[in-house]
Amino acid sequence: MPKYTLHYFDMRGLGxxxxxxxxxAEVDFEDKRYDMEKEWPAFKSQTPFRQLPVLEVDGxxxxxxxxxxxxxxxxxxxxxxxxxxxxxxxxxxxxxxxxYWGDFKKFWWRALDAAEGDLVHEELKTKFGIPERDxxxxxxxKQLTETGTGFxxxxxxxWADLLIxxxxxxxxxxxxxxxxxxxxxxxxxxxxxTIPQIAKWIERRPVxxx
Amino acid sequence: xxxYKFYYFPVRSLGEVxxxxxxxAEVDFEDVRIEDKxxxxxxxxTPFGQMPVLEVDGxxxxxxxAIARYIxxxxxxxxxxxxxxxxxxxxxxxxxxxxFEFRNYWYIFMGYWEGDAEAAKAKHAFSARDKFYPLIxxxLKENGSGFxxxxxxxWIDLxxxxQAVxxxxxxxxxxxxxxxxxxHxxxxxAIPQIAKWIETRPExx
Numbered sequence: 001m002p003k004y005t006l007h008y009f010d011m012r013g014l015g016x017x018x019x020x021x022x023x024x025a026e027v028d029f030e031d032k033r034y035d036m037e038k039e040w041p042a043f044k045s046q047t048p049f050r051q052l053p054v055l056e057v058d059g060x061x062x063x064x065x066x067x068x069x070x071x072x073x074x075x076x077x078x079x080x081x082x083x084x085x086x087x088x089x090x091x092x093x094x095x096x097x098x099x100y101w102g103d104f105k106k107f108w109w110r111a112l113d114a115a116e117g118d119l120v121h122e123e124l125k126t127k128f129g130i131p132e133r134d135x136x137x138x139x140x141x142k143q144l145t146e147t148g149t150g151f152x153x154x155x156x157x158x159w160a161d162l163l164i165x166x167x168x169x170x171x172x173x174x175x176x177x178x179x180x181x182x183x184x185x186x187x188x189x190x191x192x193x194t195i196p197q198i199a200k201w202i203e204r205r206p207v208x209x210x
Numbered sequence: 211x212x213x214y215k216f217y218y219f220p221v222r223s224l225g226e227v228x229x230x231x232x233x234x235a236e237v238d239f240e241d242v243r244i245e246d247k248x249x250x251x252x253x254x255x256t257p258f259g260q261m262p263v264l265e266v267d268g269x270x271x272x273x274x275x276a277i278a279r280y281i282x283x284x285x286x287x288x289x290x291x292x293x294x295x296x297x298x299x300x301x302x303x304x305x306x307x308x309x310f311e312f313r314n315y316w317y318i319f320m321g322y323w324e325g326d327a328e329a330a331k332a333k334h335a336f337s338a339r340d341k342f343y344p345l346i347x348x349x350l351k352e353n354g355s356g357f358x359x360x361x362x363x364x365w366i367d368l369x370x371x372x373q374a375v376x377x378x379x380x381x382x383x384x385x386x387x388x389x390x391x392x393x394h395x396x397x398x399x400a401i402p403q404i405a406k407w408i409e410t411r412p413e414x415x
Contacts, residue, residue, distance in 0.1 A: 071295065
């Protein structure tokens, strides 16, 4: 077994997917967390793309979250059982990425820290949050309805399930009611988090704001 | 061999990498180009309301990189080891991140979005370029084979080369500070199957 180190900040953020894959696969890894101000500047120049997360495998770096997550998931059987299924896992992940980093971001990043009665938050929700939600989550509902297995692709858990369920669980907590029109999506997130290895990880992972 | 039908607009953009993978792999596919005026009718038949879509014996796969990786992997064009494949993917996603920022100018310039092109250029184009292309130059230097990953062409070479040529053609001089990128693109485009495709493909943006 290679020696794995995940290098990321002390948050769930873009590192959580990789950590969950390790948990699901029951593979040991060093969960290295960098203080953004004190430690990251010194490490930055050592990373291939000057960004985190970076996965270190026997001393060699792989940048970009999806790239190293796909590699890990593939190795441990969580990337789809056929090439066609694997393509669909990739497609769902990329569709989520387009959603997450597009206009939805203008609402979401404010929502994460919004206080009660934040009028800008409400304005952003109407202008960006709701329209973007209503473009993306119907696709997830449809996919779950079509597979009928409780998983997004095929009949077993893939890294697409981890990716979507993690984000959904945060949305449900941060913006209550926001996903009420997407019952399959909510059920899916709850179900994925009951997978024993994932439930165990969620219980013992460091508690961070994001 | 499955029957492949590739659906995209009549442009290169996000679809060209898939067409080039098929050509390099010498695998037949139907290159379906949907005009803007016919798109609304076709849209509801696609999984995500978007193109490109690849049909494999009638079953669709959406998302350009999912499609690209699917075909490339089956024909030895996605890296020779899992580690190399991860690096091909990493570079593709890094390009995608570049594109996310660059498109704030590029889409206005190309006429897809409304806006002040000059203002957008000043705000987004140069910073996006100068964050991304040094990584490509560095990767070419470190890899040393003339290709971005490993010692033979992979789909990331096709993606980066076509995009570099497109950008340089529409914005002459924009990549002058990155001669290695231009040289890499020339090398990839000289691969016989790619050269032939470039010669025979429909003329589009």
